Amino acid sequence: MEHESNADIPLFLKMNAQDNTAIIVNTGGLKQGVQFSCGLTLIQRIPQGHKVALSDIQPGEEIIRYGEVIGYAEKLIQKGSWVKEALVNLPTPPELDSLPFSTNLKEVRPLEETYTFLGYRNSDGTVGTKNLLGITTSVQCVAGVLEYAVKKIRQELLPQFPNVDDVIALNHNYGCGVAINAPDAEIPIRTIENLAKHPNFGGEVMIIGLGCEKLVPTRLNDGNDDDNILSLQDEDGFVQMIASIVKMAEQRLNRLNERQREVCPVSDLVVGVQCGGSDAFSGVTANPALGYATDLLVRAGATVLFSEVTEVRDAIHLLTPRAVNEEVGKSLIREMKWYDEYLNRGQVDRSANPSPGNKRGGLSNVVEKSLGSIVKSGTLPIVDVLSPGEKVRKKGLVFAATPASDFVCGTLQLASGIHLQVFTTGRGTPYNLSMAPVLKVSTRNTLQEQWHDLIDINAGKIATGEASIEEVGYEIFNDILEVSSGSKQTWADQWGIHNDLALFNPSPVT
Amino acid sequence: MEHESNADIPLFLKMNAQDNTAIIVNTGGLKQGVQFSCGLTLIQRIPQGHKVALSDIQPGEEIIRYGEVIGYAEKLIQKGSWVKEALVNLPTPPELDSLPFSTNLKEVRPLEETYTFLGYRNSDGTVGTKNLLGITTSVQCVAGVLEYAVKKIRQELLPQFPNVDDVIALNHNYGCGVAINAPDAEIPIRTIENLAKHPNFGGEVMIIGLGCEKLVPTRLNDGNDDDNILSLQDEDGFVQMIASIVKMAEQRLNRLNERQREVCPVSDLVVGVQCGGSDAFSGVTANPALGYATDLLVRAGATVLFSEVTEVRDAIHLLTPRAVNEEVGKSLIREMKWYDEYLNRGQVDRSANPSPGNKRGGLSNVVEKSLGSIVKSGTLPIVDVLSPGEKVRKKGLVFAATPASDFVCGTLQLASGIHLQVFTTGRGTPYNLSMAPVLKVSTRNTLQEQWHDLIDINAGKIATGEASIEEVGYEIFNDILEVSSGSKQTWADQWGIHNDLALFNPSPVT
Numbered sequence A, B: 001m002e003h004e005s006n007a008d009i010p011l012f013l014k015m016n017a018q019d020n021t022a023i024i025v026n027t028g029g030l031k032q033g034v035q036f037s038c039g040l041t042l043i044q045r046i047p048q049g050h051k052v053a054l055s056d057i058q059p060g061e062e063i064i065r066y067g068e069v070i071g072y073a074e075k076l077i078q079k080g081s082w083v084k085e086a087l088v089n090l091p092t093p094p095e096l097d098s099l100p101f102s103t104n105l106k107e108v109r110p111l112e113e114t115y116t117f118l119g120y121r122n123s124d125g126t127v128g129t130k131n132l133l134g135i136t137t138s139v140q141c142v143a144g145v146l147e148y149a150v151k152k153i154r155q156e157l158l159p160q161f162p163n164v165d166d167v168i169a170l171n172h173n174y175g176c177g178v179a180i181n182a183p184d185a186e187i188p189i190r191t192i193e194n195l196a197k198h199p200n201f202g203g204e205v206m207i208i209g210l211g212c213e214k215l216v217p218t219r220l221n222d223g224n225d226d227d228n229i230l231s232l233q234d235e236d237g238f239v240q241m242i243a244s245i246v247k248m249a250e251q252r253l254n255r256l257n258e259r260q261r262e263v264c265p266v267s268d269l270v271v272g273v274q275c276g277g278s279d280a281f282s283g284v285t286a287n288p289a290l291g292y293a294t295d296l297l298v299r300a301g302a303t304v305l306f307s308e309v310t311e312v313r314d315a316i317h318l319l320t321p322r323a324v325n326e327e328v329g330k331s332l333i334r335e336m337k338w339y340d341e342y343l344n345r346g347q348v349d350r351s352a353n354p355s356p357g358n359k360r361g362g363l364s365n366v367v368e369k370s371l372g373s374i375v376k377s378g379t380l381p382i383v384d385v386l387s388p389g390e391k392v393r394k395k396g397l398v399f400a401a402t403p404a405s406d407f408v409c410g411t412l413q414l415a416s417g418i419h420l421q422v423f424t425t426g427r428g429t430p431y432n433l434s435m436a437p438v439l440k441v442s443t444r445n446t447l448q449e450q451w452h453d454l455i456d457i458n459a460g461k462i463a464t465g466e467a468s469i470e471e472v473g474y475e476i477f478n479d480i481l482e483v484s485s486g487s488k489q490t491w492a493d494q495w496g497i498h499n500d501l502a503l504f505n506p507s508p509v510t
Helices: A140-160 A183-196 A238-256 A286-299 A313-318 A326-345 A356-360 A366-377 A406-416 A445-450 A469-485 A491-495 B140-160 B183-196 B238-256 B286-299 B313-318 B326-345 B356-360 B366-377 B406-416 B445-450 B469-485 B491-495
Strands: A021-024 A051-053 A062-065 A068-073 A116-121 A132-137 A166-170 A207-209 A229-231 A261-265 A270-275 A303-306 A382-386 A396-400 A420-425 A438-442 B021-024 B051-053 B062-065 B068-073 B116-121 B132-137 B166-170 B207-209 B229-231 B261-265 B270-275 B303-306 B382-386 B396-400 B420-425 B438-442
Touching: A021 A062, A068 A366, A116 A469, A132 A140, A132 A183, A132 A238, A140 A166, A140 A207, A140 A238, A166 A183, A183 A406, A229 A238, A270 A286, A270 A366, A270 A406, A286 A303, A286 A366, A286 A396, A286 A420, A286 A438, A286 A469, A303 A366, A313 A326, A313 A366, A326 A382, A396 A406, A406 A420, A406 B140, A420 A469, A438 A445, A438 A469, A438 A491, B021 B062, B068 B366, B116 B469, B132 B140, B132 B183, B132 B238, B140 B166, B140 B207, B140 B238, B166 B183, B183 B406, B229 B238, B270 B286, B270 B366, B270 B406, B286 B303, B286 B366, B286 B396, B286 B420, B286 B438, B286 B469, B303 B366, B313 B326, B313 B366, B326 B382, B396 B406, B406 B420, B420 B469, B438 B445, B438 B469, B438 B491
Parallel strands: A132 A166, A132 A207, A207 A229, A270 A303, A270 A420, A303 A396, A382 A396, A420 A438, B132 B166, B132 B207, B207 B229, B270 B303, B270 B420, B303 B396, B382 B396, B420 B438
Antiparallel strands: A021 A051, A062 A068, A116 A261, B021 B051, B062 B068, B116 B261
């Protein structure tokens, strides 16, 4: 990456020697006539994060960033001019049936130093990073009653159990009025099931059902019809419902309160990575730094989940070579094809991603967004592929297939078992999860300055030369260990702001 | 309807002279050998709400309830035996291209007495039944921040505005990570737009956006970019976001606090009807009584919305004759076809509705459920058909096409502008909405006794002969007026339990 270190002089960022475009670094953009130290002169104003043509690009010629084709010129783009979105014709997505597998497998060199964190060891060998009572629901009908009960439990019971961090209702929009036997129904069902088995809940199960729902509660309880399930239709009215839920919670809080943190190896950690509200800096600062942290985690023996099929699809030719074997390569292709088909069914336009904000931030199309997005996954081999909502089963770098929607991706990664999510953002989003902390990394200095009480780590300093990718990568890595150990809180957790679960249900409602 | 009045003696309910089945009324069911006064003897035990064969039904012969074919006998069903679900083969749904229009149009006789209620008159002529500050969102990213702000507004601001009932965040799972230009995207978008324009919000608009979302906030503000919109990305951090939201709310609370209830004609009311957690009594007690109330409301000049496409589809041949003209008839068919296609896309099995609870309650299949369900719509002509989430535009009986899912139906009916929903239930559900009250009607005495602090009206007494359909119909009608006037609260509103909005998004997430 080429950049200059003084923020007062005109700066552009060129990612690869082959690139014929670069992005403008300076806040507020640069005016017509501005000259860079290399001699390039802008022939029109270009906003921050948007692309400048480094040479004349002929009509139909390749437009290159990250050393990859992000599109073809609609008409002549003059050297020094703004490579606007409308000038970039979208290339066709990579053909899925002829991609190479396992041709770019880097060796995973273990870190020299041993890293640990403080976690709650569970009886099944997993580790929790929070100590939570999670109350699951088999149907959305019970949500209002459960919210009432949770409020009461928080106020009246929780203070008696100081080792328990919180009580959480796993409310969702599923369970009835849905096509429970449709082929894709397994996705929301296993998601609900796996959410309830999250290691932060310490193996305590508590399921609130209604009694007549399609999603039978025993399906969430390994087929058992025991005292982990409470059906509201069995209760004698509202007051009784609340009393029964509170009593059931108290038994579990007693047990959870016995949990203590102990030293655990980093290999017990499962970390999710995601980006949202992306801009042209995402692929330059925050995502490369997160990619570096991903490599560190994998080298330390941990598991890292990366996701977002719609933002991986156009860069899939860069990922199949990193599939550790043919089986994993084929699984990657399977998930891409499933999603292609799902989008076709709904007649989805590819141009709807990036969002308007992404585009204002300088991202021309989904190809450019994808190239910047997959950098989060680092450089090491992909050892496994999870279908949406499946539990993680291997250590190392894993592709967890999910939509790119922040909330749906977050919910599915939680179901897969992440202890913490690292979330990079260029435009800014206050997104947070209640089951696991979300560490927010900004792509630009200005966002960190503006949202000083929401952004946890600033990767913007990479663009201005104040820090290296490696340095920010280590900062992310160290913060992951501190937040997982409970010795540091994210800004969003300090404020106590959380988003609801958002299930992925590709089947019709009925 | 034939029934006997003493609860101690064996009772069955036969709905139509042509029926060869009837349902068992007695709590706990009836044993083998029990003899009815007509001479029929049970040859096996039959649970409450389940069907008894009134004559031998030969293999392949029609099984009739409500005077309609609910299926065909799988094998010989002997007189006095239990007509179990497995014995009833599902008939094909009515063919849509040859249904008669407008052949059964009853005259709408205005009620002799004039009925009124106390409502809040809005400047556009509509009337509110609550006085609420509704805060809309253009994207789910802002939900955590908005919840924090709403809590603060409720605690610190609301007590200063005694005429305002509550502050409500219209959170939802839409706005980004969605196929915003897909053909069906108009459904969730117009739903969000119309929810924010609900008459209970008094014309005050307040939209919280993020800034980079696909659903541009001006789309929810009639295209205007004015001070009704607050984008979090324009704010300097979290503390500033909360302060700005609170300030924006205070201006609107000041104006809302000036609203006063005044006498309004019943013709200003828009009432939604729905059923959920149905059993075999739904179509016998609660739904017929609600149908009677529907007729009363329409005769008084009000608007009634009935919905639930998947529970109307199999009885559509009984509704097209009630379409007031060909245009309305064709609109009914259009909505049925759209839903058939939507379900086919997702490879949905028709047998998944009824739910397991419905089946335990005695409903064999969706045909039987549908016949019981459409009774809620009364007997009068259907004057208009709304596509999902459209605003109501005509007075009288309207079919508002929605899924049968309680929450999705409720949310869409709110978008269409209902002031109150009447919800009949056999199995029992604590479902409630925050924007408008939900009046709950039980189908059985036992449910009302068990859920004494959740059920508002008991229609079960119709089955035992303690009240007539007309009497319970008038009871519902009068309660609608009282609850709309604010002089009576539903049980669920007294407890303050509410379910979240659940949008209908038939398009893929991305």
